[in-house]
Amino acid sequence: MTRASIFSVYEVDRRDRSGDDDGVRSQVPDNKALIVVGQGAAGLAASLSAAETAKRHGVPLNVTLIDKAPAAEAGGNTRWTPSYMRMAAVDRVEPSFVHDMLEATRFKGDETYFATLAHRAPATMKWIASHGVPFHQPTYYLAKGPPRIQPVGGGETIHRELSRAVENAGVKFRYSCAADEFVREKDAVTGIRLTSGEILPAHAIVLACGGFQANAPMMREHFGNGGDAIPLLAPRANFNSGDGIRMAQALGADLSGEWDGMHIEPVDPRSSNSAPVVLVYPYGIVVDKTGQRFFDEGGGLVHETWETFSRHIHFETPDRIAFAILDRRLLDITGYQRAIRSEVAPYQADTLADLASTIGVDADNLARTIAAYNAACVGDPARFDATRCDGLAASNMLRPPKSNWARAILEPPFLAYPLTGAIAYTFGGLATDERARVLRHGAPIPGLYAAGEITGHFYGTAPNAVSVLRAFVFGNIAGMEAVAYLRGGQA
Numbered sequence: 001m002t003r004a005s006i007f008s009v010y011e012v013d014r015r016d017r018s019g020d021d022d023g024v025r026s027q028v029p030d031n032k033a034l035i036v037v038g039q040g041a042a043g044l045a046a047s048l049s050a051a052e053t054a055k056r057h058g059v060p061l062n063v064t065l066i067d068k069a070p071a072a073e074a075g076g077n078t079r080w081t082p083s084y085m086r087m088a089a090v091d092r093v094e095p096s097f098v099h100d101m102l103e104a105t106r107f108k109g110d111e112t113y114f115a116t117l118a119h120r121a122p123a124t125m126k127w128i129a130s131h132g133v134p135f136h137q138p139t140y141y142l143a144k145g146p147p148r149i150q151p152v153g154g155g156e157t158i159h160r161e162l163s164r165a166v167e168n169a170g171v172k173f174r175y176s177c178a179a180d181e182f183v184r185e186k187d188a189v190t191g192i193r194l195t196s197g198e199i200l201p202a203h204a205i206v207l208a209c210g211g212f213q214a215n216a217p218m219m220r221e222h223f224g225n226g227g228d229a230i231p232l233l234a235p236r237a238n239f240n241s242g243d244g245i246r247m248a249q250a251l252g253a254d255l256s257g258e259w260d261g262m263h264i265e266p267v268d269p270r271s272s273n274s275a276p277v278v279l280v281y282p283y284g285i286v287v288d289k290t291g292q293r294f295f296d297e298g299g300g301l302v303h304e305t306w307e308t309f310s311r312h313i314h315f316e317t318p319d320r321i322a323f324a325i326l327d328r329r330l331l332d333i334t335g336y337q338r339a340i341r342s343e344v345a346p347y348q349a350d351t352l353a354d355l356a357s358t359i360g361v362d363a364d365n366l367a368r369t370i371a372a373y374n375a376a377c378v379g380d381p382a383r384f385d386a387t388r389c390d391g392l393a394a395s396n397m398l399r400p401p402k403s404n405w406a407r408a409i410l411e412p413p414f415l416a417y418p419l420t421g422a423i424a425y426t427f428g429g430l431a432t433d434e435r436a437r438v439l440r441h442g443a444p445i446p447g448l449y450a451a452g453e454i455t456g457h458f459y460g461t462a463p464n465a466v467s468v469l470r471a472f473v474f475g476n477i478a479g480m481e482a483v484a485y486l487r488g489g490q491a
Contacts, residue, residue: 032061032486035192035202036171037179037244039067040076041083041155042452042471042478043208044162045124048131049479050206051169059483064200065166066177066192068209068239074175076210077425077453078468079159080234080274082341085472086465088147090135091122100146104463108258113457116434117466117473124473125149132161140465141279141339142386143301148465155468179209182247188446189251204482207438207450208475211426212242213262222259222428230314233265233275233422244454245429251448254431254439257456261427263467264310266419268342269321275424278417279306279339282405283386284326285373286419288317291356291365293373298404301389302339303464310421323359324417325370327409333386346415355414373398374408381407425467429456436478447485449478 032054036047047065054061067074087093094100101114129135134152151157167173183191183199191201212218214237216228223230232238249255268276279302286297286309295312299305313322326346330336349355352370356363376398383392384407394406430438432455437444451474453467 032059033202034061034063034204034206034482034486035200036063036065036206036208037067037192038076038207038209038452038454039065039069039074039159039163039173040078040208040210040452040471041158041162041468042454042475043067043076043206044158044166045128045472045475046206046208046449046451046479046482047166047171048162048169049476050482051166051171051479053480053483055169057483057487059487061483061486063171064174065171066174066179066200068178068241068243069175069236071173071175073236073239075155075159075236077234077237077240078155078471080236081155081424081468082150082275083155083158083468084138084140084148084150084465085125085469086146086463087121087125087149087469089137090125090129090149093118093121094147101463101466104461105458106460108459109457110256112434113432116477117470120473120477121469124476127476128162128472131165133158139335139338141302142333142335143282144388145301145303146464158468179243179247182251184251189448202447203486204447205449206436206475206478206482207244207248207430207448207454208452208471208478209244209454210237210240211429211453212245213240213423213426214238215241218242222426223262226315226320229320230264231267231269231420231422233267233424235274237423240453244450248430248438248445248448248450251445252440253445254442255428255456256431257427257429258459259428261458261460263307263424263427263462264314264421265306265424266310266313267422268344269418269420270344271342273341273343275422276342277340278324278342278419280326280330280336280417281309281324281419283330283333283407284324284409285370285402286322286324287361287366287369288322289319289361291362291369293369293400294322296400296403298389298393298402298406300403307461313419314421320420322419323361324419325355325366325409326415328411328413328415329407330415336386340417342417346417348413348415350412350414352414355416359416359418370409373402374410376402377406377408379406425453425462427456427458427462429454431456432474434477435481436474437481447482449482451475451478
């Protein structure tokens with residue numbers, strides 16, 4: 001099926017099911033109830049979309065958004081992260097978007113899903129902007145890459161403005177409200193039983209409650225020894241315990257995504273900031289506690305290397321820590337601070353021996369590692385360009401290689417950032433279609449929808465700057481589709 005035919009079928013079907021048909025409208029009884037689980041980007045978009053769609057079509061609908069966290073800590077991953085989105089501008093994506101998504105997922109991803117994401121993103125983001133979320137085009141860390149937009153103020157702005165819009169739309173919020181299992185009648189879900197024992201009746205449900213990165217048994221099951229010890233990138237991802245996945249599995253829901261896959265980033269373990277990434281490591285070298293290099297720091301732009309790098313730190317380095325070693329010239333890179341979200345200054349010393357002592361790395365090994373690296377930096381340092389893969393490679397005698405930004409570490413003070421791997425989100429989740437319907441044996445489960453991290457679709461590596469974008473798009477779709485289902489009484 002071509003991209004155009006995908007869209008035409010989808011759009012015609014949606015209009016047929018949600019158009020102004022008084023006969024259909026008259027069949028809708030009062031007091032329909034929709035429950036949305038989770039207050040991140042997907043849950044907020046679904047709640048707002050459902051409330052607005054119901055009002056537009058005269059559907060009497062009570063929308064309740066429940067969240068496991070208390071109010072002060074609600075917001076999912078979204079609230080605590082920069083929330084970059086892979087768009088050329090608010091009103092367009094790059095022509096290569098679908099291919100890029102398929103390439104990132106090793107061509108295991110659902111082309112229809114990504115085509116729908118590309119098609120619906122511009123309208124969805126303009127809708128989000130209309131509710132008070134301003135966007136700009138940031139310089140993404142330092143090096144150029146796929147174009148991105150970002151809410152001014154990051155995820156906190158999303159949480160604040162959309163929560164206000166959702167509340168103004170008449171949605172009821174309930175916090176400290178943990179879902180435990182579905183109530184069902186035959187094949188349809190009819191409500192949610194909370195861990196308190198309370199039952200919330202529902203005619204449709206949207207799951208938007210994240211992945212399972214805070215579920216220790218699931219992390220051990222899918223990632224092996226040490227999986228349960230991976231730090232969380234966002235501080236309130238501790239509520240992402242896979243509850244929605246477990247509940248849907250009990251219904252026989254299909255699964256999607258790579259279950260031993262995750263998006264993981266290098267962070268400064270000393271920092272108390274949310275998502276305190278340190279992404280200047282390509283401009284120096286990275287060593288483990290023995291003072292040895294273990295990967296190509298210049299193997300690509302940071303979003304092309306950080307997952308493999310961070311995963312190696314956690315699972316294969318002594319004490320699960322590494323150190324980015326740089327010299328004074330880091331400070332000469334214009335805007336280098338954009339690539340550092342830690343509020344803690346790097347360790348520094350006037351000699352490499354003193355630096356090694358400070359960070360607890362074997363001094364002799366570190367000296368030998370840096371000497372070998374410096375000897376291999378045979379290119380013209382004037383070619384160094386932090387904004388792109390500059391082709392300044394070390395000699396082919398260096399192992400592991402250094403493919404870009406190979407500039408000798410010479411000028412004191414010498415700097416070191418400690419690095420650990422921190423998980424942003426998991427890849428394994430529920431199988432959904434382009435209408436955000438949760439599938440069972442390839443067919444939709446009546447009245448059940450899902451959006452955001454709880455859904456699968458990712459394989460290999462995380463498509464860069466897509467997690468919040470897909471949460472918005474498919475949250476929006478889930479809200480509209482839930483109302484259409486309630487109007488028509490069919491999946």
